[in-house]
Amino acid sequence: MMMCGAVSQVSNATPEVQQICDKMKPHAEKKAGKKFDVFTAKTFTTQVVAGTNFFIKVHVGGDEYMHLRVHKTLPHAGGKLELHGVQTPKTHNDPIGFF
Template sequence: MPLCGGLGESANADDDIQKICDSMKPHAEEKTGKSFAVFTAKTYKTQLVSGTNYFIKVHVGEEEHLHIRVYKKLQCNGGEIELTSLQENKSHHDPIVYF
């Protein structure tokens, strides 16, 4: 289990992580000015804060990937999620690090 504030271990994306990505796709497209035919979560890390930050590696076509950071509020604060940051021009081999 990760420490509060620390970045957890990398894990393969599951259906829950893909659902987060699906809901963040329009926001990522708006932020990058691109349209993505593919938006598939591959791996992720979490960070426990006053909620959870999800750092997700997303395949967006051919050899290109994005790293997105999504913040999920605690359930007692509404549980909403928002795209807080992203990094473009990532590859399959780029590790997920804090950004």
């Protein structure tokens, strides 16, 4: 069982994580200042807080990757998604973690 506030181990992306990326793509493109033809979730980790923080490694084409920090509110608060940060440029080998 994971402790509240601790960051989980890195896992391969799931369909749910890809759906989060799909919803966050326009916001990530705005923050990065460019459009991406490819936007595929590869790996992720989570942090349980007042909701869940998702730290997601996303392939954005070629050898380029981007890291997203997305907050999902608790169900009673609507389970809304909000992009809290991006890190770019990243590579396949850059570790994903808290930022």
